[in-house]
Amino acid sequence: MDYQNQPVDPELIIEKIKELGKIVGGKAYAHWSKYPATMFSFSRHGIELIEMPEDGFENKKGNDIKLAIDAIETMFSLPHIDMFVLVTGDADFVPLVKKLRIYGKEVIVVSRSKNTSKEMELSADMFIPYEDIVKSEKIEDKDSIEDIVEEVIRIIEEHNYEDVNEHIIKRIVTGMKIDYRDFGFLSFSDFVDNLIKKVRDEFYSNNGEYSEYEENYMRYIERFLATSVMPLRLDDLVKKAQEKNPWITKNSKYSLKELIQKMIEEKRLWKNSRGYIIVPIPRRWEIKHEKILPYPEHRDKFVEFVYNLFKAGKANSIIEAIHTAKKELNLTNKVVGSFGIALKFSGKFLGKDGSDYVSMKTPVYLNADYEDFKTAVEAFYLKSILKEEDIHEKNLPIASKYIYNTENTKRLNEIIEHLMDLQEVFYIKPYYKYYKNINK
Numbered sequence: 001m002d003y004q005n006q007p008v009d010p011e012l013i014i015e016k017i018k019e020l021g022k023i024v025g026g027k028a029y030a031h032w033s034k035y036p037a038t039m040f041s042f043s044r045h046g047i048e049l050i051e052m053p054e055d056g057f058e059n060k061k062g063n064d065i066k067l068a069i070d071a072i073e074t075m076f077s078l079p080h081i082d083m084f085v086l087v088t089g090d091a092d093f094v095p096l097v098k099k100l101r102i103y104g105k106e107v108i109v110v111s112r113s114k115n116t117s118k119e120m121e122l123s124a125d126m127f128i129p130y131e132d133i134v135k136s137e138k139i140e141d142k143d144s145i146e147d148i149v150e151e152v153i154r155i156i157e158e159h160n161y162e163d164v165n166e167h168i169i170k171r172i173v174t175g176m177k178i179d180y181r182d183f184g185f186l187s188f189s190d191f192v193d194n195l196i197k198k199v200r201d202e203f204y205s206n207n208g209e210y211s212e213y214e215e216n217y218m219r220y221i222e223r224f225l226a227t228s229v230m231p232l233r234l235d236d237l238v239k240k241a242q243e244k245n246p247w248i249t250k251n252s253k254y255s256l257k258e259l260i261q262k263m264i265e266e267k268r269l270w271k272n273s274r275g276y277i278i279v280p281i282p283r284r285w286e287i288k289h290e291k292i293l294p295y296p297e298h299r300d301k302f303v304e305f306v307y308n309l310f311k312a313g314k315a316n317s318i319i320e321a322i323h324t325a326k327k328e329l330n331l332t333n334k335v336v337g338s339f340g341i342a343l344k345f346s347g348k349f350l351g352k353d354g355s356d357y358v359s360m361k362t363p364v365y366l367n368a369d370y371e372d373f374k375t376a377v378e379a380f381y382l383k384s385i386l387k388e389e390d391i392h393e394k395n396l397p398i399a400s401k402y403i404y405n406t407e408n409t410k411r412l413n414e415i416i417e418h419l420m421d422l423q424e425v426f427y428i429k430p431y432y433k434y435y436k437n438i439n440k
Helices: 010-018 036-043 060-077 091-102 118-123 130-135 145-159 166-176 188-204 212-226 234-244 256-265 283-288 296-311 318-329 333-344 370-386 393-404 410-421
Strands: 026-030 047-051 083-086 106-111 126-129 276-278 349-351 364-366 425-428 431-434
Touching: 010 036, 010 106, 010 130, 026 060, 036 047, 060 083, 060 091, 083 091, 091 106, 091 118, 106 118, 106 130, 126 130, 145 166, 145 188, 145 212, 166 188, 212 234, 212 256, 212 283, 234 256, 296 318, 296 333, 296 364, 296 370, 318 333, 333 370, 370 393, 370 410, 370 425, 370 431, 393 410, 410 425
Parallel strands: 026 047, 083 106, 106 126
Antiparallel strands: 349 364, 425 431
16 A cells, blocks of 8 residues: 555555455555554554655655565465555556566555556556545444433333343343443443433333333334335324334323324324325434434534644544544534534545545545635535425525524525535525536
8 A cells, every 4th residue: 555645544445455355464655653543543454554754755766666576575475365455546556567467466456546547547457446435434423322222222112021121231232232331331230230220211201291102102203204215194104114113002092093193283293285294394304314413503613623623733634623623622422423424525625645535534634714614514414405305495494493503594595505606506496406417
């Protein structure tokens, strides 16, 4: 891996290579004192770090020669290795690719398309564009203790357990493969004791008119409807919901149909003129975009903090910035997880080599002034809605409340105009629609 001249996210590369076969080792070449946060990612996967002290291109040919010599030496000393992966697009490595193939080795090249010579791409057995790997990057936030409690209750209800005891909780948690240390507990027993208390409190408490069981099932109905591809009428909804998550009659004074009818009466659900049951907005957006909620109460402070971090040279990657913001601004994993996705897809970060395909861990710099950066982050949340459904002009105050926590649409209209200038959004009365320009 020619990391010095083409920095990439090692975790993404390694996970992709694992799809092709077993990794037995490797080498990455860079001036590693510049990338301390990346070093561990390589070493824990058995990738040897080769120090190349001179940064930039002063000793570029020497770096290329070192990589080529090591590859040829590996080919002869470890003949059982039948596949070599070169993370570089430099045409200077074409002779190396051809030599490895002459000796019967399969050669995979991973590189950014715009930084890969056509000769290099054609000489390899397989070329994998790095931007395709980045596009598929999964960004996951860790579950909170409340998420675990909710999942445990769901499992208990599905299995119709008569009581919640330590044995059942331990069995469920073990099956969920949860590390108690992620939640600040010193032992598994302490974690289970805490869960038992929270589960009992939630499971057996009443919340207003409805029991906790009924509240949980109503949330399930909302999610079921919001994510359903086909619209459902009342009887179909009862049948399909029951099939997927059986309604336990003894836990409620209502039948499932009666419970859904009460949800409609209380406007938690709507029945349209054709009899279809739908989840009203913005609750539908909250469910569909659970991992990328806009969190307007924290967003402005977060954006300003991250902007200042990069401008002061105190952050080298998006993941480093959001971890710092989480600590300094006292934010939760869910909040910074949402903001991290918005940063990655804001289009305002460039790799240190100039690439606009960036991952969470690769070295980047911020290529925008503050207002452009803030606009791009806010636009991400509007586009996340528009990519799934059009927004009726009468619903703009609802969208503004969702994204900005105010029904005043002044700022939302500015973002819409910005996206229309970019030809990403257009207006066909009375709807605003998302349009992906395939030529861009």
